[in-house]
Amino acid sequence: MTGKLIARRVLVLATLALTLACLQRDVAGARRPALRDEDLVLVRATCEKRLDLAHATARAGRPSDALRVVYVVDTPALATRLNAHVAREPGLNETYLSWPDRPDPRKPGDSRVAMVPWLAHKALGDSYKWLLYGDDDTYFFLDSVRELLRDYDPELPYVVTDVLWHKRKRYLSEAPRCLPCHVEPAYVEKVKVRPDKDPPKRPDGAPPLHFYQPPIPPPGCPCTPELACEFTLNVTGGRQALTKPMPRKWSPETKYWGFPAGYPSKCDYPHFHGGSGVLVSVGAMRKVSYEAALRCYYDDTAKLTAKPGSLKADAHGDRMTSLCFWMNGVALTDPGLGLSQHEHMNQAGHVFDSRAGSIGALERALKEPMSERWLWSVMYMGAVHVGHHAKSIEMTWQLAELYPKVRAHAKEELKQKGVLRRGELDAQVLRRGGKWTWDAAGDRWDWAPGPGPGGKEDGEDEQENDDEEEEQESGASAQPAATGTWADVDRAFQKG
Structure with a gap:
C-alpha cells in the first residue's frame, strides 16, 4: 500500500x-514567478550637490532593503565617504561608485549618466534581473513596474520604454521600436482597429485631422535595429531606403555628426528619455560588454577622452546610451499600452512619465470616481520625472505616500467592476x-x-x-x- x-x-x-x-x-x-525586491536594482548618476534629491527618489517608497541601489557620483572621495557610511547602515543596501565629469561645462555629468548601467553591472554581476535606470530626479512606482514586467523574459535583451525621441518629437508612433516578445498576434490585430482614445485637440473652426490606422510595431524576440528600422520604413513608405548605401537620417544630431563607423541599420536610431525612466534586462547588459560601452563613449578608453566637438564628447547621456545599445544590436521595446491611431501615442496609456503619476492626479483619484482607463493607468504607471527644483524632494515623498493608497483603491475598484485581470x-x-x-x-x-x-x-x-x-x-x-x-x-x- x-x-x-x-x-x-x-x-x-x-x-x-x-x-x-x-x-x-x-x-x-x-505567468512567470513574481519579481522579488532582490531582482530589481535602481541605478542613477548624480553628484554631491544633487545627492539629497537622488536619495529621495531612491529611498521614498522603497519596499525593503532587499532592493538595491547603485549611485554613480562625481568623485572617488565622495564615493569612499558614502560607502563608509553605508557600511555602518547595512539596511540601506546602497553602493556608491564614481565616474569623472566631462570637460564640457554644459553637460559635465552626461558621461556618468551614460556609463551607469555598465558600472552597476560590473559591480553586481548577474545577481539581478532588471535595472531601473533613470536620472536622479526619476521616481519609479515599484509595484507597477513588477506588474508591467510580469510576462517579460529578463534573459532576452530588453530596453523598455514608451518615451522615444524620433524626428525631434517624443511620442511618434512610427519611431523604430518593437513590442515585447510575448505579445500575441491577436492583440496586434485588435489594436489596429480599436478607436482612438486620446485624439489631439483642435481649435474651434479648424479642419478635422485625418489619420491612417496606427503603425503597430512587431514583437521583438529579440528587438534588433534591423527589425525596428524595417518597421518604420514600412509604415512611412520609405522601404526603398533598405536598398540604399547610406542610412536614412532623421535627427538634427545625426545630420550634424553623422553615423559612427559600423552603423548597423538603414535608418536613424531613436533614443529614450532618461528622466522618464527605462527598464534594462540583465540579458541586454550581457549583450553589450563594459569594454564595448567604453568604446561607445570614448576615443581613448584608457584616458577616457574623446575628440572635442565630436558626438562622443558633446551628445547627451541618454542619447549616447541609446546609440550604444543600438550599435551593439539592441533596439528599444515599447510596452505597447499607449498605441493610438493618431501621430502621437495615447497619453493616458503611457507607462513612463504617466499622466496619472502626479500628486494632483493621485489626490483626486482618492476623492472622485475614476474611469476604468484611469484605474488601469494607476495600475501600470512605471515612473515619473519629478524634475529638479525647490520642491522636488517634498514632491517625491508625497508621491511615495500617496501611491500605495491609490493603487490599492484602484485595484479594489477594478475588482468591484469585475474587470481585474482584464487589462x-x-x-x-x-x-x-x-x-x-x-x-x-x-x-x-x-x-x-x-x-x-x-x-x-x-x-x-x-x-x-x-x-x-x-x-x-x-x-x-x-x-x-x-x-x-x-x-x-x-x-x-x-x-x-
Missing part, C-alpha cells in the same frame, strides 16, 4: 513538473481557453472565458488566482500544490 501511495505521489509530482516545464516554454500563456497587459498574452475582443462602446477589452484544462471555466481559475494574490499580499500562507490544475500551477509560479 505504501509503495502504491509513493508511486502515486511521484506520478503527481512528475505531471506537475512536466506541466510547469511546458508552461515555461509557452511564454505567452504562462491591457492581460490582453497582450494568450488567455487559456478564452478570447479577447475590443469593446468600442465600453472602451475596454472584454474576455470571454472558455473551458480550461482543469475541468473548470477559466474565469474560475482567474478568481482563484486573484484570491491567491490577495493572500500573498496579506502575508497568508498557501498549501503546496497537490494536483496539476491550472490554478495549482499558477500558485506554484507565484510562490517562486
